[in-house]
Amino acid sequence: MVTLADVARRANVSKMTVSRVINHPEQVTDELKKLVFAAMHELDYRPNVAAKALAKNRTQIVKFFILEEISTVEPYYMNLLLGISLALSRHQYSLQLVANNSFDLGVCDGYIITGMRKSDYEWISRIEKPVILFGENLYGYDFVDTNNKKGGMLSTRYALSLGYDKVVFVGIDLKEAFEYSRERGYIQVMQESLKEPEIVRVENHSHKSQEMLQKNWEKYPKNTAFVCASDRIAVGIERAIQEKGANIPDDYGIIGYDGIFLDQVVSPRLTTIRQDVAKLGEICGEMLLNKIEQKGKKQGFKLLDPMLVKRETTRRKGGSEKS
Amino acid sequence: MVTLADVARRANVSKMTVSRVINHPEQVTDELKKLVFAAMHELDYRPNVAAKALAKNRTQIVKFFILEEISTVEPYYMNLLLGISLALSRHQYSLQLVANNSFDLGVCDGYIITGMRKSDYEWISRIEKPVILFGENLYGYDFVDTNNKKGGMLSTRYALSLGYDKVVFVGIDLKEAFEYSRERGYIQVMQESLKEPEIVRVENHSHKSQEMLQKNWEKYPKNTAFVCASDRIAVGIERAIQEKGANIPDDYGIIGYDGIFLDQVVSPRLTTIRQDVAKLGEICGEMLLNKIEQKGKKQGFKLLDPMLVKRETTRRKGGSEKS
Structure with missing residues (x-):
């Protein structure tokens, strides 16, 4: 069985560094990651995500529910997903996407839910694992949204x-x-x-x-x-x-x-x-992972400021009629 | 510790049924799944996906690489992702999405890759785990695409x-x-x-x-x-x-x-x-999981027939000029 020490030796770095690449890739340079991953691949080393999950009684899986009809909102959610994925991968979490009116809670450590309408909150209130909503709500659930x-x-x-x-x-x-x-x-x-x-x-x-x-x-x-x-x-x-x-x-x-x-x-x-929907997704992911780590502790909400993009459907400043 | 037998007792079904809900949810009615998941949640039972993964020396994770610039193709990939997710969740697999020019192979059981350009194949050829490409190619890689x-x-x-x-x-x-x-x-x-x-x-x-x-x-x-x-x-x-x-x-x-x-x-x-991009995604997922199960055996390719959708930018049959 290949060990972490073998990988460290092959990559010519310390065991500490290999461990950091695996457990805190966000703290490590891309170059270092490349080097260590190359050694891992050469040796076919599999870090024990599964073992870790088992030890912590976790699945290392987050489910993302899109309750809205997908066809009307597609481009939007793709960016959200990218952001969520980015946050999860930093912590060795992976994602299951649930859409098209499936309410299958399945097995995971927590949920990100979006596209809620009023009638969904009853169902959401019964979920026992940590939940973060993407989209502001008036019911006291933790959420992330733009302002x-x-x-x-x-x-x-x-x-x-x-x-x-x-x-x-x-x-x-x-x-x-x-x-x-x-x-x-x-x-x-x-x-x-x-x-x-x-x-x-x-x-x-x-x-x-x-x-x-x-x-x-x-x-x-x-x-x-x-x-x-x-x-x-x-x-x-x-x-x-x-x-x-x-x-x-x-x-x-x-x-x-x-x-x-x-x-x-x-x-x-x-x-x-x-x-900035990708950024919003990232914040959702981070907030949920914090909540999981903190055993479901309330996280409150986070609003990100939107941005005005000036293009061709508005006059130039000063009013073109007068210019 | 809550066992599978406890869940079976609470849901008033056999242990076999609980096991099937967990391991082969695609063979089970939605009603039965609901019943068993409800019991699992009440008892806070966590089926040992992690233990299974560990025993099989697997991660139960698939990585999906989008090599193309996301901004130009968003709506398209959302549907693909939905299909892939559907296939993976049937087999208790989860997904890590990698985009925006990250080539971080990380740790997983296999890869679905899309948006390849000629220059990417050199990199792809060096991947040692099972790979399925979404998009036809001339280099002999297993792939899924429309015809x-x-x-x-x-x-x-x-x-x-x-x-x-x-x-x-x-x-x-x-x-x-x-x-x-x-x-x-x-x-x-x-x-x-x-x-x-x-x-x-x-x-x-x-x-x-x-x-x-x-x-x-x-x-x-x-x-x-x-x-x-x-x-x-x-x-x-x-x-x-x-x-x-x-x-x-x-x-x-x-x-x-x-x-x-x-x-x-x-x-x-x-x-x-x-x-039918969602269907194509589903086929990608299924093909990759087969390939993983078959220890990397070549899968060939699968082409799905596209469909003509008649709308308003073409004349009605017969040619309106003559009608």
């Missing part, structure tokens, strides 16, 4: 600063915390600017927001900006404006929300609020 | 059947097997129809194909159909045609390739060749 209110504030403030007369919020027709927070950000900035908030909500599909605007076109005169709760909604708004032959960004401004994939596929490209 | 040639044939044949005079293939500017196969399918059908193949290649970005068509607009008279090697390319072609104010699908037809997400976000929605 949705701040996102709403950022985009609204930007639209106003560009001189658009009317700034409308196009929200997602869901009674969920993240949506309320984005709206709250919008409302707060509008009120601070002594403007009246105007909110319309649609299903989170580009065809729905497109339809909404087609039907209500007269309500929105030139010099209106649409602050949207998702890039999907923003894409539909963009299409409806283009159909009418109106100019983006001079006649109408659009700001999306998410900043993953979709914003860059459309033309003109969307000004949007970007969430 | 790319058939996909090219399907779309070309459909474009011709709709009465478009000129059918052009807009390919991806990569010297890779999947691209060559799609082109081969196009060429074969064109030759069978005694038409001259006409191929143009661009980078796989909508803005690139859009630019290409803008620059070469006079080359493509009305009644041309563009058979594209990806939906990204098709989206750019659609935009360029719309800019010129030409009619889709009467003046120009467009057929994409992939059928994931992007095809439905644009307007008009793309006629496309759909790959």
Whole structure:
């Protein structure tokens, strides 16, 4: 049987170093990792993850539940997964992905859950192992999310600063915390600017927001900006404006929300609020592993600040009408 | 210590049944699984995946490498991951996802690798554990893919059947097997129809194909159909045609390739060749687990047939010009 000492000898490093590469790869340079892994492969050495798991009465597995219909959200979750995987691999954890309405709790050390709707919380409350939710919630569960209110504030403030007369919020027709927070950000900035908030909500599909605007076109005169709760909604708004032959960004401004994939596929490209979803995933993973290590101790929540990305669906600063 | 017998007693089933739920969940009804998992959770029973792994000298972990830049392909890989996860979870395997140019082989029982370019094969050839590639290759590695040639044939044949005079293939500017196969399918059908193949290649970005068509607009008279090697390319072609104010699908037809997400976000929605990517992922997972079980025995390849999805960027059958 090949031992850790054999690997250390082959790689010409100390046993301590080999152990660190295995147990705390995040503390080690890539070069050193390469060297040690090469020696491990040459010798076919298998560090005893399984033995360790057994000793600790752990599985070293985390399950990630996506409760939302995957087809509507794909690009988003891929980035989240990457972040989660990164955090887990640092601690020799691996992942099981559960989607498409399977509620199979299976065997693992803890859960990351996302895409919850109100009706899911009853089920979640009965889970006995550590759980971290991705997405803000009002029920006291530990969670990670972007600062949705701040996102709403950022985009609204930007639209106003560009001189658009009317700034409308196009929200997602869901009674969920993240949506309320984005709206709250919008409302707060509008009120601070002594403007009246105007909110319309649609299903989170580009065809729905497109339809909404087609039907209500007269309500929105030139010099209106649409602050949207998702890039999907923003894409539909963009299409409806283009159909009418109106100019983006001079006649109408659009700001999306998410900043993953979709914003860059459309033309003109969307000004949007970007969430660093991979980073959020990483934080989810770290928080869950801490919670497991601390035997289920409450972790609270962590909000990451979103970022305004200025592109082609909003005027340049100063207001192009005057320039 | 809670035993399997305790779980059986609590769930009021035989020990055999509990064992089957744990080791062969795919052979068991969802109801039975629910019952047994509930008992396991109540008793806090942890089946000895770790012990089993240890006994077999295995990790029960599979690593999935995405070698391609993630930002360009996100929606696609999410579905693949779902399929892989499904196959792994059936056999109590879990997943580690490796992306963004990390080549950290780490510790696991085998690898699924995708997004390979020619320069990656040297590295892949040195991996000593079982490997399955997602994506056809010419180097003799076991792989899973859609039947790319058939996909090219399907779309070309459909474009011709709709009465478009000129059918052009807009390919991806990569010297890779999947691209060559799609082109081969196009060429074969064109030759069978005694038409001259006409191929143009661009980078796989909508803005690139859009630019290409803008620059070469006079080359493509009305009644041309563009058979594209990806939906990204098709989206750019659609935009360029719309800019010129030409009619889709009467003046120009467009057929994409992939059928994931992007095809439905644009307007008009793309006629496309759909790959069942989740199913492909499942097959990758199954093939790799077989290979691990069979101590690295060669598995060959498996091609899944793609499907033509008829939408709004192609005429209705019979050719609308004549109707």
